[in-house]
Amino acid sequence: MIDIAKEYRVALPAWIDDELADLPAVLPDAADRMRLVHRLADRNWREGNGGPFAAVVAERATGRIVSVGVNVVLATGVSSAHAEVVALGLAQIATGGWDLGAEGLPAHELVVNWRPCVQCYGAAMWSGVRGLVVAGEGPELEEITTFDEGPLGADWAEQFEARGIEVVHDVLREEALAVFRDYREAVDKAAGVVVYNARGGAS
Numbered sequence: 001m002i003d004i005a006k007e008y009r010v011a012l013p014a015w016i017d018d019e020l021a022d023l024p025a026v027l028p029d030a031a032d033r034m035r036l037v038h039r040l041a042d043r044n045w046r047e048g049n050g051g052p053f054a055a056v057v058a059e060r061a062t063g064r065i066v067s068v069g070v071n072v073v074l075a076t077g078v079s080s081a082h083a084e085v086v087a088l089g090l091a092q093i094a095t096g097g098w099d100l101g102a103e104g105l106p107a108h109e110l111v112v113n114w115r116p117c118v119q120c121y122g123a124a125m126w127s128g129v130r131g132l133v134v135a136g137e138g139p140e141l142e143e144i145t146t147f148d149e150g151p152l153g154a155d156w157a158e159q160f161e162a163r164g165i166e167v168v169h170d171v172l173r174e175e176a177l178a179v180f181r182d183y184r185e186a187v188d189k190a191a192g193v194v195v196y197n198a199r200g201g202a203s
């Protein structure tokens with residue numbers, strides 16, 4: 001019999017509990033939701049789990065936090081374990097199914113600290129979210145961090161809108177760049193930080 005793996009596990013790191021301990025279950029202010037994303041992204045790379053990326057799934061109307069995700073590519077050894085994929089998967093576990101836009105559920109949004117990479121573009125589009133909130137877009141992420149985000153079309157936001165997913169841009173953009181710069185500085189100092197897509201694969 002061929003010896004193959006039959007399961008893989010993607011889980012949040014234990015330190016997430018510290019970050020969520022004093023947080024209210026509902027963050028009605030969109031900026032507060034993004035602030036949480038930035039905090040998780042910053043801690044994530046410092047802890048060595050993966051790149052400086054985090055995401056939150058929240059109920060759009062209320063701001064209730066449904067799930068959080070961080071990039072755990074390094075921690076899991078799974079290249080697709082980007083923050084968005086982790087947050088969306090955990091939100092679907094929490095809400096009971098593969099469609100966050102299913103009947104009877106409140107509308108959900110995905111909050112991320114930059115526009116999605118080419119993988120997470122699809123993952124977000126098929127998740128059932130009705131909103132995508134990004135801190136920023138543009139070449140800065142790739143320039144600062146050197147991560148390759150893949151060949152995303154210039155009309156990426158229009159494609160979301162065409163599928164009923166509203167895109168909100170530029171929420172705490174400077175704060176996102178500050179996290180990326182701190183990360184880059186540590187990489188340049190070779191302080192044990194791994195840029196894991198040296199071949200141009202993932203972020």
Ligand SMILES: [Zn+2]
Pocket residue numbers: 082083084116117118119120121203
């Ligand atoms: Zn991604």
